[in-house]
Amino acid sequence: MFHRAVLASLVVAGTVLTLPATETSANSLGPSVVPKLSLTASLAAEPVDMLLCLAADVSESVTEGERDLQKQGHAAAISDPRVVDIIESGVHGKIAALYIEWADQDQQFIGADWHIIEDQQSAERFANAISTSPAPPWIDWEVRNTSTSEVLRYCLKQFDEAPGHSMRRIIDISSDGTNNVGHQVARIRDQAVDEGVVINVLAIEDSLNPFPDGTHTRPSEGLVGYFRNNVAGGTGSFVHAAKGYASFEDMIRQKFLLELASINPIRPIQHP
Secondary structure (H helix, E strand, O other), X not given: OOOHHHHHHHHHHXXXXXXXXXXXXXXXXXXXXXXXOOHHHHHHOEEOOOEEEEEEEOOOOOOHHHHHHHHHHHHHHHOOHHHHHHHHOOOOOOEEEEEEEEOOOOOEEEXXXXXXXXXXXXXXXXXXXXXXXXXXXXXXXXXXXXXXXXXXXXXXXXXOOOOXXXXXXXXXXXXXXXXXXXXXXXXXXXXXXXXXXXXXXXXXXXXXXXXXXXXXXXXXXXXXXXXXHHOOEOOOOOEEEEEOHHHHHHHHHHHHHHHHXXXXXXXXXXXX
């Protein structure tokens, strides 16, 4: 597993830091700044085929059981031999990934920090880090809104701290509701896409704990339509739908296979 302190010392030694001047805390990027990747950090890190930020919604509409299904689904999918096989077939034969749980504007939690995944053993280490990660310290708070815009900004910041560098940077969102607090999500999406980042979404339909008026988890254009219009973006981006959390593992596996196809586009995808 990558240790953040190591990269921090490398970046300082290189005298280039790209954190915005308006930053106020470790979990905040300031009022409207989307960070750019640090060139020094990239040069200090090893080349990988992809940087992958996995971001799982654990806001109020997500039950404890549904949160666990997301964790175990991500863990099982990333360590699936078919997924690992595609990772190994890339130019560098490795990717870097981390797992984040998120809710409100100031509620982002790194459940599993950056790992280099290059074989079955390293994939299983990352999967174990996800499946055994502790609950976020704010998970029992009464208010846990859904700030998709802020987790996008948070993921962008994490790319600067990755142990590898790659031009392929993907934010992988799983969520069952609309952005209902924080910045306008479409604007943050557009800024991220301008930086070359791809945002894919797994829309989890049929929430077991919807808001009373239904608009948060069942928007007028449908959840898939909402994410397609406001959140997903970048070359080759897509939105998939899981019919409830029970199908999450299968859908996230398919999603990984599609995302990783860009590593070796001439190799056919082995569908489940």
